[in-house]
Amino acid sequence: MTVLPYLLAAWLFLVGLYDVVTSRHLVHLVICLIVMQSATYVLLLAIGYRSGKKAPIFTAGVPVKVGAVDPVVQALTLTDVVVSVTGVALLLALVVEIWKRAGTVDPDRLRRKES
């Protein structure tokens, strides 16, 4: 039971990977990459969690003795989320260019076209 969040991360990663392998549309493939990336966010945050502690924001009035979860993994994840938006945009720009040149977005038909 205590290992459940890590298994969730593994499940999301494998499900996304299965669909990347069997996809028939390149945009569908890119969205499955988004799911695979969310698996890493879940893993990072689950590692840094401490039972019973609060968020690491100590606005005036909140006693420090309550304790907080780990702030370093949150710092890693939050920049990652925004940067992945641009990564996905770059991938979709490539998909649009492939469509312009090859006329299809089916990975199987693309493979057969060049052979």
Place this chain on the structure above:
Amino acid sequence: MIPLQLVTIALVGLGGLAVVTSRDPLRQTIVAGLYGLVLVVLFVVLQAPDVALSELVASTVAFPFIVLAALAKLRDRRRE
């Protein structure tokens, strides 16, 4: 683990499965937006409000916009 965390983890697992099993990219975009919202709930339950804010703006605004614009471009070409 408190029951709220268990329920949220189960919902995220189901949401991921729903995203990858929808085959039409247009339908998948909407499901991916909902999956992002469920992820936001999970991040809040794991006591990470900054990450939840990031994921909220990214998955409800930025991702669907870019994917829909790319899909519109693909559909445009097909008409020619």
Place this chain on the structure above:
Amino acid sequence: MSRNVRLGLFAAAGAMLAALLVWGFTGLPAFGDFQGEYGWILNDVAGHERHVTNVVASVVFDYRGFDTLGEEFILFAAAIGVALLLREARDDRERPRDEVRSDAVRAVGLMLVGPTVVVGLYLVAHGYLTPGGGFQGGVAVAAGVVLLYAAGRYRAYSAASPHGLVELAEGAGAGAYAAVGVAALFAGGLFLENVVELGTRGTLASGGTIPILNAAAGLEVTAAVVLLLHEFLEEVMYPA
């Protein structure tokens, strides 16, 4: 290789990967029992050392500021990559019409532009006091600008985000971050060290260089996201 061969190969490799992941994850410390000392120390001292209340923001912009510099430049390079790929000589003769016909979409979209931009700016400005920061608020402000397009007012949208200004803002944001780091060198400290005077904790004037880096990151993220969305929208507008 054919599809069936590919599926069979994935089944074998996927089963091995799943076994490896499960074996690895059961060896981690139990969920809720994190042992890292760095996090404990940071939670205790960040308030006193940097006078900020949001410890995550101080990690992103001060203790780990160098990593954020790298992430900013990834953002910059990816936006330039998209612009290079999608930008080609376009014919400006044909003026795009406002395509949205539904009155409800236009009304609600227009009503939401102002609040979205204000909330985004609030998130950027108070990023080191409450949850928020340059990255989150930047995407929210960009959303407000693009909402003009979604509400059907293309002319207002293209007037609100002129191409030259957006590109200048993106470069200025990325450059300002690096410039603050170099300025710290001139002030006698290390690169990106916090050399500005720390204010009182809990007010907007606190944290030293953290607000400056926060604002630079917010500017850069806003401009990069607006540029990305603009490139994709132009593609749809002018079918080549």
